[in-house]
Amino acid sequence: MWDHEIRAMASTHAVIAASVFMATVVPAVFVQGFSVYGTHLLWLYSVSGTVTAVSVAVFWLLGITPPTKKHTLGYKLSRLFRSCLYFFLSCLFFHTVVVLYGAPLIESALETFSLAVLLTSLTTLRCLCVLGPNVQAWIRVFSRHGAMSVWDTCLQITVTCTVVGAWVGAFPLPLDWDRPWQVWPVSCSLGAMIGFLTGLVAAPAWIHYHRKQLTYKCK
Amino acid sequence: MKGLLVLSLLFCMCAMYFVGIYLFVGGFLLVRLEVNRTSTCGDVLQPGEEPVDFCRVQPRFRRAVLLIIDALKIDFARFDPSNTSPRPYENKLPVLEETASSRPSHSRLYPFRADPPTTTMQRIKGFTTGSLPTFVDVGNNFASSAILEDNLIHQFGQVGKRVVFMGDDTWESLFPKKFHRSLPFPSFNVKDLHTVDNGILQHLYTTSDDWDVLVAHFLGVDHCGHRFGPDHPAMADKLTQMDGVIRSVIDRLQNDTLLVVMGDHGMTDTGDHGGESQKETDAAIFLYSPAPLFPGPPSQSEPDVVPQTDLVPTLALLLGVPIPYSSVGQVLLPLFPPLGQTKGAVGELSQLEALWINAKQVNRFLETYSGMAKDIPPESLSQLKDEFAHLSSEYLTTVRDGRPPSPELAVSLQAYLSSVRDTCRATWARFNPFKMAAGLAILAICLLNVENSPGLKAPVVVALTAGLCVAAGQLLTQGYIEVAWCLAAAALSSELLLLWTACRSRTTAVAKNGFKAAKCTSWLTLRRLLIPSLMVLLIRCACLLSDSYVIAEGRVVTFLMFSLALYIPIHLNWDGLLLPPSHDPLKSAGLLPSPALSPSTVRKESSTLLTCLGLLIGSLYLSLSFHGCREEQGSCQPSPFLSPLSRLQDSQLKNLHYILSVSSLGLWTYLLKRCLRHYGNLNSSGGTVFTARWILPLLAVCLGLHWAVSATPEDSFRNLAELISLAQLALPRAAFCLLGLGLFLIWLDPLTVFVKTRAAASARGSSLPPPRYRASTGISPQAELHHLIPQIYQRMRRSLDDGELSGSSDVDSRPAVEAYGLGTVYSAPLLLFCGLLGIGLLLLHPEGMALSFLLLLLEMGALMHIHASSTTLSGGFNVPWTPIVLWSLAATQFFHATGHLPTFPSIQWGAAFVGFPEGHTGTVLPASLVTLNTFASHILFAVGCPLLLFWPLVCEVRGSRGGRACGEEGEDAVMEMRLRENPQHFSAALLQLSTRYLFIHGAQVFASVCAAAILRRHLMVWKVFAPKLMFEASGFLVSSVSLLIGVTLVLRVDVAVGRWFKRIIPDASR
């Protein structure tokens, strides 16, 4: 039914996954001693930056973003501004949630905030790209009958996978194994990343296998 | 009577769990009483001779060096010259073999068999007291680990020998202030192979010569085993280092010194220990002295294995101190010369003399112990007594007549000592795997039975029959009854019956509905197990299997609660219930079922839900700051609120803390009263209302004054000292009395309904609007009862809504009967009960915990409101899993947030002295006070558990108000009277709620039982898992009892309500 869209989605996801891979490998050429554990924050920023840039570019090229009603420059600018604001607010939101979950409040605030940035660039940014800066629509999407297109379903799957991945990533933290990936926030960001990649693979696959059952109301 | 059935069903269910726990604990936790008597020098006197003070006689050895190499397995100590390619742990201690073969009468190497539990602390206790320490040695102090039993170190001190110690700091905690000098090194970090050993080596050779007994405890081998296992090059290095140590110690020994090199236990192939396999129990012992130690080279009579208990009497007699009182070992005979070969030294005992002293001491201990405890089987006890009497008379006549003793005497003395040791070992030092397995099985089937609705008669009959059968069988075959097995048979048989009934009913259902339905139901049950609330429970249980998670339990539980709480709105949103669907025109196209609630109601409920969620999360986060610290958590600061106010030095800080505590206490009282008043429960004049009005505030005042008094520094008001001490005694006791009075009054008169009769009874029928569901024509008295309830309530609500709590004008439109507070008739007494109990429990805590208790109340309220809102939004009458799981997790969370930890040193013993500053005479009262303190949150949450059933009904008011705003006048707010309307439903829901609550706690107990059973060999079993099991099991016990109390209170209210209706509607009105 939506073969075309599924194919587009799969290739988009392949591009994003490849960019994540590049963001992990390429900086090693420029930075001495770059590694996922050793210079974790650097890796975090490199990945979030790359995912942000690539997602924005790809979704803009595909034209998934909901059509704006007005085409004036001012409106577009205000949309852009609101998107940036939402991005920042979402970082703060994730930071708060992570602290409430038990992250240290003061000691490693930078690490916690970096994790929040990563989570934002993996989840909120996608919402921004697909739905625009419209919180009501975001809330609407995450309900059983809320998805209105293949992209909405895809959004549900990837966001859930990412968040669950980060949540699961917290489980090795209390163990006394003294591994490098148990240092805060390495396991959580790795969990989020793995969840995200799983989501990228799972979303097109799931939609492909359930394409008969899926019904969307037209937009 | 329906209520009695519910109660007895619940009671049976609890009993099943108890039996399971009892069996497992009986098999796993070995308990022994400590005998707090000490031997004296007079005990060692020989019969017939003129009294010589044994301790003053020159002993055979003046000094001794004890080198304890932790986990020195016998395989490590043996040397096999034919082995050309030794493994890393083989042939690394050649010094032992070399010395033993080159100087056979100076040294010997034996296997040294430890008794389980083979953990270092228990072993140190074992080879200093000569007894068989179990995990729970019931002495008179639980709080510190110091050894109170008679032991070698104490005896050395008694005769003035100076003991110098270096090494594992466990010794320092076991023998505080007993050493002449000590150099403890931290033993906790298993990854650190060298700190302890290098520390000892720095001081071992250079230590000044001011000691008589030198104890050095090396940990490197043990830690190497834990970290790498025995088969690792690091072990070779470590053993080679130890070889060098032993060599240089041997070189420096003087003639009057005895050297003992020994391991406290062995290790498995993975390097662990703690259990009872031979690899773990068989350590090595090597004895050496520059003076001849043995009468000759190894002969036929050498023992194959030296039990660890035997070291104590041997060392004691060799060094000239009395054998410690509780020792059950026997002297190592090859070290003593046969009779007639003594070389004249006065202190040198012959084999027979040593055996006699030893047997006398063991017999005395056995007599004392059997007078205190009954765990040694009586028939073997009497047999042992007879044997000793016989041997003793034989020995005494031999000595008196001065004739040479028969060699059989020594042999039978040895046999006597061995049989005493074996009897004691069978009682104290062996896990009972059958009991453990039976306990596990009973608990597991208990958990499987959770959603089955059981009958009562058949299982009880089956249980009784099975129990009696087993008892009779035991009587016939063994001659005595072991209660544990009778209970096990009873519980197992009835459980299996229940399981079978459930299976059969399922299969009959399958037969009716065909195959497809069966597949569907089994799939559904599997699916149901994977819902997030049960997933969270599963994770929680899995966490109990890891020591790191048990150590971090407080945070883990908070994490899980937070996750589950966040899941509620997300799930509601997923079902499209969180937001009013109206503003989306597409939704009304028929794709969705039309909403049952109006948008404004939905919006209101959602905002309540989100607000309460915020409150819940806030209190979760704040509660983290009240945690205590385990010793395993290195960089952890215990909460400043945990220390009593009187210990604070800074007076300003003290005042601040006091004000904080008192204001949270005041807030607690205010919130309770406010809630009761809001629902119109404070109008009548019954016992409960009296309690709420007077006793509750009075109790709070008492508590506040008590805090003030106990925080007063003693030196600041010297002239008031007597008054202060009187107040310290009187205030808490007054609070206890008030609490008891309040609880009693609630029990006596739980109704909080205020009735106002307006018109004549005959006018009632006509003046009321027709009841909504008067369908039947012939009105039986029963039907009248049922129908009247909503009417009364409706009137009452209306008058409340008008803001007229007291009567006023407008007689005509007023109903005949007004009943204030009828809508919360069940929850009000329960709430008050919890509130009173909370203040009472707070009395047993440090003052700062008032904040934590306030958070507890807030969190309870938030949980109830979240549950109520989500029930209103999604509908349903029974309590789903999510709030119950949250509720019981909250109990564990506040166990930690009130400063408790599942370890014995963290028990707040101060609670026993609240109101009894002079101490106690009995043990029951202090024990129960400490239990109340420890499980305060378990008690509060379990008693309040039925509130989960009531609260959605209580909150119905808000829903109906919203409805009324939209003009739906017909909807009555009947609140809790809905329960009264269908009693079947009520008792079923109550039973289900309690069963689920028990299930959640039972699952946690089961998980910790599994942890203890599976991880018997784990390094942390006696430090982490076994205490956790004890706390979890006692928590379950306390929770189930409190739950029964809560349910009983609800049923009591039900009875009272029934009577009340009988009174309101007199039979004459028909």
Ligand SMILES: [Zn+2]
């Ligand atoms: Zn040890």
Ligand SMILES: [Zn+2]
């Ligand atoms: Zn060890």
